[in-house]
Amino acid sequence: MSDDQPVLLEIDARGVARVTLNRPKVNNAYDEDMLAALQDGLARLAADASVRVVVIAGQGKHFQAGADITWLARAAEYAPERAYVASMATTRTMQMLNELPKITIAKVRGGCFGGGAGVVCCCDIAIAEEGAIFGLTEVRVGVAPTPISTHMVHALGLRQARRYGLTGERFGAAEAQRIGLVHEVVPAERLDARVEEVxxxxxxxxxxxxxxxKAxxxxxxxxxxxxxxxSWLAHDSAMQRASAEGKEGLAAFREKRRPAWAPATG
Structure with a gap:
C-alpha cells in the first residue's frame, strides 16, 4: 500500500478495516480515481468473510469535502455518455457503501460537505468531534445531490433533507446529531477512543x-x-452539472466569486 493512493485500506487481526480517504491537499475531495479506489476497496471488503467492521475516516484535518470542483468542471464538459459514467461512479459508490454487509462507522473530523455528508448518511454509525462542520452544499455550486439524495432522506428524514439539501447551509456537530446525521458528538481528544469503544x-x-x-x-x-x-439518479446529476447553471456555479466557485443567481452584497 502506497501513501499516495487516494484511498488507504488496512485490515487488522480482529477483522476491523480502516478505510482512509487520502487526498488531504484538497480536503479529501473525491474524483474518479478516489471513487474507483473506493469501489475496489468496498468490493474487497464485502467479499472478505474475515472483515467484521469498517471504519471510514479522512486523512488530515478534514473528513471529506465532497466532489473535487476541478473534476466536476471537467465533467461538465464531457460528452453525454461519459458524463453519465462520471455521475454513475458516485451513485454506485454510495450504493455499495450503503448496502455493504458489514458494520460501517464514519469517524468525522473537521469539514464534511456534499458527498462527504453522503458517505456519513450511508454508514451504519456516525461519530463526530464537537468542532466538525457539515453541509449538503451541492446546490450552492449549481449542481444537484442526486447521487446521495435517497441516502440523505434515509438518514435525515424528508423534512430535514429538504431544508439542508435545498439551502446548502452549513451546520455544526450538535445540529448534525439533532437531525440524525450523526449518532454521537464527542470532544476532539475523545474521538479516536470513542470510535474504538464502538x-x-x-x-x-x-x-x-x-x-x-442490515439487508x-x-x-x-x-x-x-x-x-x-x-440510472435515473446518475442521469439527473449529469444533466444538472452540464447545464448553464451548473457551469456558472462551478466557475464561480473556482474564481472565488458569487454565482449569478446569488444576490449582490450591499
Missing part, C-alpha cells in the same frame, strides 16, 4: 446476523437501489 461493541455482533439484519432493514423499507433508480 468498534469493540460491534465485534460482539455475529457477522452473519449483521449481514441479514432486511434496507430491503423492507425500500432503501436498496435497483438499476433503474440508480
Amino acid at each position: 468498534v469493540a461493541e460491534a465485534l460482539m455482533a455475529a457477522p452473519g446476523a449483521v449481514a441479514r439484519s 432486511s432493514m434496507l430491503g423492507a423499507t425500500g432503501w436498496t437501489l435497483d438499476a433503474g433508480t440508480m
Whole structure:
C-alpha cells in the first residue's frame, strides 16, 4: 500500500478495516480515481468473510469535502455518455457503501460537505468531534445531490433533507446529531477512543446476523437501489452539472466569486 493512493485500506487481526480517504491537499475531495479506489476497496471488503467492521475516516484535518470542483468542471464538459459514467461512479459508490454487509462507522473530523455528508448518511454509525462542520452544499455550486439524495432522506428524514439539501447551509456537530446525521458528538481528544469503544461493541455482533439484519432493514423499507433508480439518479446529476447553471456555479466557485443567481452584497 502506497501513501499516495487516494484511498488507504488496512485490515487488522480482529477483522476491523480502516478505510482512509487520502487526498488531504484538497480536503479529501473525491474524483474518479478516489471513487474507483473506493469501489475496489468496498468490493474487497464485502467479499472478505474475515472483515467484521469498517471504519471510514479522512486523512488530515478534514473528513471529506465532497466532489473535487476541478473534476466536476471537467465533467461538465464531457460528452453525454461519459458524463453519465462520471455521475454513475458516485451513485454506485454510495450504493455499495450503503448496502455493504458489514458494520460501517464514519469517524468525522473537521469539514464534511456534499458527498462527504453522503458517505456519513450511508454508514451504519456516525461519530463526530464537537468542532466538525457539515453541509449538503451541492446546490450552492449549481449542481444537484442526486447521487446521495435517497441516502440523505434515509438518514435525515424528508423534512430535514429538504431544508439542508435545498439551502446548502452549513451546520455544526450538535445540529448534525439533532437531525440524525450523526449518532454521537464527542470532544476532539475523545474521538479516536470513542470510535474504538464502538468498534469493540460491534465485534460482539455475529457477522452473519449483521449481514441479514442490515439487508432486511434496507430491503423492507425500500432503501436498496435497483438499476433503474440508480440510472435515473446518475442521469439527473449529469444533466444538472452540464447545464448553464451548473457551469456558472462551478466557475464561480473556482474564481472565488458569487454565482449569478446569488444576490449582490450591499
